[in-house]
Each structure stands twice: as C-alpha cells, then as structure tokens.
Amino acid sequence: MSNEEMKSVAAACPNFYWKLFQSTFLISAFTVGGGFVIIPLLRAKYVDEYGWLNDKETLNLVSIAQSMPGVVAVNASIILGYRMAGIPGALTALAATILPPLITLSAISCAYDWFASNPYVRYALKGMQCGATALIVNVAIDLLQKQWWKKLIWPLAIIAGTFVANFFFGINIMLLVVIDGILGLMFLRGAEYGK
Amino acid sequence: MIYLTLFWEFAKVGIFCVGGGYASMPLIQAAVVDSYHWMSLGEFVDIFTISQMTPGPIGINAATFAGMKIAGIPGAVCATVGFCTPSFILGIVLANLFFKYGDIGPIRGILNGLRPAVVALIAAAGISFVVLALWNTETLPEDLTTIDPLGVIILLASIVAVRRKIGVIKLLAGTGIAGLVLGIIQQTMH
Numbered sequence: 191m192s193n194e195e196m197k198s199v200a201a202a203c204p205n206f207y208w209k210l211f212q213s214t215f216l217i218s219a220f221t222v223g224g225g226f227v228i229i230p231l232l233r234a235k236y237v238d239e240y241g242w243l244n245d246k247e248t249l250n251l252v253s254i255a256q257s258m259p260g261v262v263a264v265n266a267s268i269i270l271g272y273r274m275a276g277i278p279g280a281l282t283a284l285a286a287t288i289l290p291p292l293i294t295l296s297a298i299s300c301a302y303d304w305f306a307s308n309p310y311v312r313y314a315l316k317g318m319q320c321g322a323t324a325l326i327v328n329v330a331i332d333l334l335q336k337q338w339w340k341k342l343i344w345p346l347a348i349i350a351g352t353f354v355a356n357f358f359f360g361i362n363i364m365l366l367v368v369i370d371g372i373l374g375l376m377f378l379r380g381a382e383y384g385k
Numbered sequence: 386m387i388y389l390t391l392f393w394e395f396a397k398v399g400i401f402c403v404g405g406g407y408a409s410m411p412l413i414q415a416a417v418v419d420s421y422h423w424m425s426l427g428e429f430v431d432i433f434t435i436s437q438m439t440p441g442p443i444g445i446n447a448a449t450f451a452g453m454k455i456a457g458i459p460g461a462v463c464a465t466v467g468f469c470t471p472s473f474i475l476g477i478v479l480a481n482l483f484f485k486y487g488d489i490g491p492i493r494g495i496l497n498g499l500r501p502a503v504v505a506l507i508a509a510a511g512i513s514f515v516v517l518a519l520w521n522t523e524t525l526p527e528d529l530t531t532i533d534p535l536g537v538i539i540l541l542a543s544i545v546a547v548r549r550k551i552g553v554i555k556l557l558a559g560t561g562i563a564g565l566v567l568g569i570i571q572q573t574m575h
Contacts, residue, residue, distance in 0.1 A: 220440055228442065254479050257496055259403045260472035261444040268469075268476040277477070284473060288465055291441030295449040296461050298435060302454075306431065309572075310565060315431055317539050317564015321556045322434040323514040324543030329407045330508040337504055345501035352505035357512065363415040367401040367502050374498015375491065383497040 199242050200275035207282050209240070210274070214267055214286035219294075228263040228287075229255075232270065242274050263287060344377055387456050388463045394421070395448050395467035403499040406436075406443030409468075411503075411510035413447055423455045426523045430514055437553055444468065515540070535567045 200206040217231045229252055236242045251273060255265035264287055271283025305311045337345050348370050355361040374383075394416040402409040410433060417423045424432075432454070436446035445465060452464025479492065513523070518536045520526050539560055546556055 218441055250483070251480065254483055255476070257493070258472070258475055258479055259401060259496070259499070260399050260469070260475070261402075261406060261409070261442045263442040264445065264469055265472050265476055268473055269480050272477055272480050280473065280477060284469060287442075288445055288469060291439070291445045292449050292461060292465055294439055294441065295436075295446050296453050296458055298439060299450050299453040299461075302431070302435070302450075310568070313568025314561040314565045315434065316535065316568065317560040317562070318434045318557050319427075319430045319514075320518045320536055320539035320564070321543045321560030322430065322437055323511070323518045323540060324547045325437065325553065325556070326407060326410065326433075326507065326511045326514055327544060328547040330504070330511040333404075333504040333507060337501055345497075348498065348501040349505045349508075352502045353509055356506060357509045363412060363506060364397055364401065366506075367499060370498045370502035371495045372498070374496065375494040377494075378497035379491065379494035384493060 199273075200279060203240070203242070206275065207278070210271065210279065211282050211286045213240075214271075214283050215290060218263070218287045219290035229266050232263075232266060236270060236274070243270065247273070342382065344373075345383065348373060388459055390421075391452055391456060391460055391463040392467035392470075395452070395464040396470050398448070399468045399471040401499065402444065402503070403496055404503050406447075407507055408503045409444040409447065411506035413451060414510055414513075417451050417455070424451070426513065426517050427521075428454070430517060433514075434557065438557055535564070535571055538567065539563050 203209065213235045214232065217228060217235065221227045221231060233245075233248055233252070237245050237248055248270065251269045252266050255269050256262050258265055264284065267283035267287040268280045272280035275282070306315065334349070337349060352366050352370060355366055356363060395413075398409055398412040398416065402412055414426075414429055418426050418429050429451075432447055432450045433443075436443045436450060439446055445468065448464045448468040449461045453461035456463070482492075516525055517523065518540045519532050520529075521533055521536070542563070543556060543560055546559070551559075
C-alpha cells in the first residue's frame with residue numbers, strides 16, 4: 191500500500207480531519223467501558239456511516255490493535271487513522287481519543303483531594319475499592335482459567351515463574367516482562383500460542 | 386526532572402502492557418507505588434476505582450489521573466502522552482508490515498510470551514488489592530485478626546456479584562452505598 195493510496199480517503203472527503211476528530215472525540219467522551227465498547231462504535235462510524243474503510247480490512251486492523259501492547263481503543267484509533275490518512279490521520283485520531291479522558295480525569299482529580307478528606311466519601315470509596323478489587327480478581331481468575339484449559343506447558347511455566355519472582359521475591363516487573371518477551375521470541379512463535 | 390521521569394515511566398508501561406486496560410494496572414502500580422513512592426497503594430486503588438467509572442479507556446484514565454496527582458496538569462499530559470507513544474510508533478510499524486506482508490511476523494512470538502506474564506502480574510496485583518481491602522495495609526499484617534469486617538462483607542458480596550456478571554456501574558454504585566451504610570454503622574458502634 192502506498193502513501194498516496196492511504197491519503198486518498200482524506201482527499202476524497204471535505205473537512206476529513208475535522209469530521210474524524212469530532213466523531214472520534216465524541217465516541218471517546220461518552221463511552222464507559224474501554225476498548226470493547228469503543229471499537230465497535232468506531233467501526234460503525236468509519237465503515238457504516240462515512241464509508242471511509244471497508245469492513246474486512248477494518249477487522250484485520252482491529253485484530254492487530256488488539257494483539258499489540260497498549261490500550262486497545264488507542265491502538266485501534268491510531269491504526270485506523272493511519273490507514274485513512276497516514277501519520278496526520280493517526281495523530282488526529284489519537285488526539286481525539288485521549289483528549290476527553292485527559293480533560294474529564296483532570297477535573298475529577300482536582301475534586302478528588304477535597305472529596306477524599308470527607309469521612310463519608312471515604313466510607314463510600316472504601317466500599318467501591320472492594321468492588322474494584324472484585325473486578326480485578328475476576329479478570330485474574332478468567333485469564334488463569336483460559337491459560338489452564340489450553341494445557342500448554344510454556345505459558346503455564348511463564349505464569350508460575352513470573353508470579354513467584356514478582357510476588358515472593360519482589361523482582362522488578364520490567365525485568366520480568368523483558369525476560370518473558372525474549373522467551374516468547376525464542377520458544378512461542380507457533381500458532382497454538384497465539385490465542 | 387519529574388515530567389521526563391513521568392513520560393519515561395509511562396512509556397515503559399505502554400510498551401509492556403499487553404492485553405487491555407487491566408494489564409496496565411500492575412505496571413503503573415510498580416512505577417508509582419513501589420519504585421517512586423509517589424502515592425500509597427490505597428490512593429492507587431482509588432485511581433483504579435475512579436478510572437472504571439469515568440468514560441474512556443481504563444488505562445488512559447489511570448495514567449491521566451496518576452500523572453495529575455503526581456505533577457498537576459503537565460504531569461497528566463506527560464503520563465498520558467508517554468503511555469501512548471509506544472503504541473503510536475508500534476502501530477505504524479505493524480500497520481506497514483501488515484500492508485506489505487499481511488502478517489506481523491516474529492513480533493507475535495514476543496507478544497505470546499508477554500501475554501502469560503501479564504496474567505501472572507494481574508494476579509499478583511489482585512492479591513495486593515485484596516490484602517488492602519481486607520486489612521487496610523499494603524502487606525499482609527503479622528496479626529491477621531485485625532481484619533476489617535466491612536471489607537470482608539463487601540468484597541465477598543462483590544466477587545459473587547461479579548462472577549454473576551453484574552455491570553460495572555451497578556457494582557460500583559452498590560458497593561459505594563454499602564460502604565457508606567456499613568461505615569456509618571461501624572462508626573456509631575465504636
């Protein structure tokens with residue numbers, strides 16, 4: 191694919207960057223629940239409403255966004271923006287995705303210090319902390335079950351080794367992920383490890 | 386320089402967080418709580434909680450909130466932009482590989498190694514969150530009987546509710562009210 195071909199989407203549509211920014215901004219500003227909710231909405235906008243992308247290619251690009259590191263919604267907007275209009279498109283979509291949380295969370299965190307010193311707010315936050323803890327415990331259980339059912343020795347060994355090294359020996363997380371990435375590069379390139 | 390440090394620490398989180406918003410939590414925790422002591426575990430769990438309730442991806446919300454708490458609005462911008470920079474570079478590289486070859490090649494191997502690593506790290510973070518919820522301390526205390534009954538009740542009820550697929554907003558609204566009511570009861574009993 192050439193750069194010219196990529197830019198054709200942008201050239202064919204008047205006000206392309208403004209439309210891209212505006213639609214992505216609104217989706218990011220009003221969707222609670224992260225990538226799983228945001229990506230279908232982006233698809234609906236770009237593919238169905240504006241016809242900027244075709245469905246099959248979007249699915250492929252989204253699957254790359256889901257397998258690469260980082261936040262899935264951000265990855266998807268970068269890759270789709272890039273496909274539609276090269277680097278300017280990627281930057282526009284990225285800015286539109288991160289600006290709403292940047293604005294909302296900055297406002298909330300200003301209020302947080304004031305709120306959190308109120309004893310009644312502390313009680314409610316303590317309750318919600320327990321709820322949020324249940325969410326992460328649930329995610330951990332689901333992920334462990336999924337890996338366990340696959341019965342593949344390498345991933346299970348990496349889980350056990352990483353957990354013991356981090357939890358019991360306090361070894362630096364970044365060092366552990368680098369080691370696990372290298373192990374993956376050497377031993378886990380087969381298709382069976384991909385899912 | 387705090388801003389450069391924030392940018393760099395969150396860029397590292399962005400590189401190594403594989404598998405969605407939850408995967409970034411242990412990495413952010415390692416940076417802001419364990420390495421730099423910018424905040425306590427309790428404050429970090431607050432950030433995690435609030436990031437669930439506000440619109441936008443959880444990882445971005447947490448990065449923004451943490452950056453804001455550590456160094457104000459410029460801190461929030463540095464943390465968030467740092468977090469997204471690896472995605473930006475890698476996204477463009479991978480998209481080009483894909484346009485050329487229809488595949489993203491050996492990078493899959495690295496990602497296949499990182500995915501189980503992240504499972505272990507999420508589990509470890511989950512355990513430290515549970516200890517905080519039950520004992521209000523960062524590490525397991527010597528005297529286990531100091532357990533907080535309020536934490537036990539709400540955490541157990543939440544786990545049951547989450548396993549039955551309750552929505553996040555309902556869960557957090559419910560646990561917030563339960564915390565308020567039980568907290569007031571506990572306060573009047575003492």
